[in-house]
């Protein structure tokens with residue numbers, strides 16, 4: 184028998200050292216949050232700078248924790264774009280807040296795998312409970328509740344949610360249609376994750392249709408959707424999946440979900456609604472227009488990791504009927520069999536997602552919801568919408584700028600009247616200056632600027648400061 188001389192490895196960080204380093208880490212994060220406002224928002228390093236500063240090979244022997252932390256400050260921090268800065272207005276926000284970070288830390292410490300109910304019952308049951316709570320918090324339809332035919336799960340991203348929806352929709356047509364006869368549809372302003380999901384699911388480019396949108400509202404033209412589906416049917420193809428958007432990435436446009444649902448019902452196509460950013464607004468009852476038509480969709484996704492104080496990753500995915508999804512994703516090898524699953528008494532979330540393993544994400548959501556309460560969450564999104572309205576009014580009053588799309592929530596899309604080159608110049612000047620960070624998009628072929636308000640520490644004065652920069656650059 185093989186015998187090792189001394190194979191009981193003593194890990195370098197003892198529990199006491201971990202305690203000390205951990206307390207320091209919390210201080211480090213809290214200090215970071217206090218000073219993040221003064222850091223240049225967009226990292227100013229050049230490609231390759233960070234790698235060039237790192238040793239080419241891993242260390243032969245372990246290093247002191249204090250050396251590692253000082254390298255974080257010196258080598259890593261210059262390459263950080265500060266998403267938690269109150270002056271971050273690019274893309275959409277990626278919220279991180281104290282209770283969510285503590286939940287994340289606890290989840291890492293527990294280190295559980297929640298693939299089956301049996302592998303950690305609390306991981307599954309708290310998640311089911313949070314998904315039901317989210318239905319109450321956002322006024323979502325009862326058909327998504329865990330007690331009925333549907334239910335909810337936390338995905339890593341809205342992109343995964345779209346992929347799961349595509350696979351469930353495909354499952355519904357199984358046995359009747361060949362995979363290469365299926366066609367999927369979304370508006371030209373739908374998020375790129377829809378096309379990526381179709382690609383992963385094995386659809387070719389000519390099985391995915393991009394439907395034009397209204398040039399003023401940027402919402403999907405439902406009649407154009409109907410025409411495209413009818414053409415495909417005449418050609419012997421099978422429309423199987425439509426993705427509508429509640430709040431597009433470019434301009435928070437809302438597709439006409441009721442009209443689209445009528446069409447999907449007629450042609451028996453799965454309707455997935457992507458509310459990745461805007462969905463969170465429903466925590467405030469006056470913004471429940473974001474849920475319009477939701478009681479008629481097959482699946483729905485939105486991201487607390489964007490605008491609901493919960494750090495990435497935490498994406499809500501709801502289905503009205505979980506059977507096709509489970510049929511599409513369930514594979515049961517012998518080594519995962521257990522009594523609770525066999526009896527059908529429990530939910531096994533591995534059947535609701537692509538990977539097997541899963542993190543205890545519900546913990547951070549539970550901490551966030553309990554710390555803020557429904558009222559706190561509503562006031563959080565309200566504050567950003569107020570700031571956006573305020574900014575919109577100032578832009579409207581400025582002779583050199585114009586608003587280019589409605590501002591239903593906290594994203595303002597606008598442009599300098601001078602044309603694309605002026606808008607690119609202004610964007611680059613702002614971002615290179617480090618005091619603020621905004622991004623652009625294209626609407627009706629024109630370059631337009633986006634100011635997306637939603638960082639945890641953003642106040643009116645930060646938005647005003649960015650307005651002043653814009654005014655100075657006009």
Ligand SMILES: *Cc1c(COP(=O)(O)O)cnc(C)c1O
Nearest residue numbers: 340341342374431432457459460
């Ligand atoms: C951000 C966004 C997504 C993608 O979200 P992930 O969670 O990063 O996959 C999808 N749809 C819309 C409308 C978005 O704004």
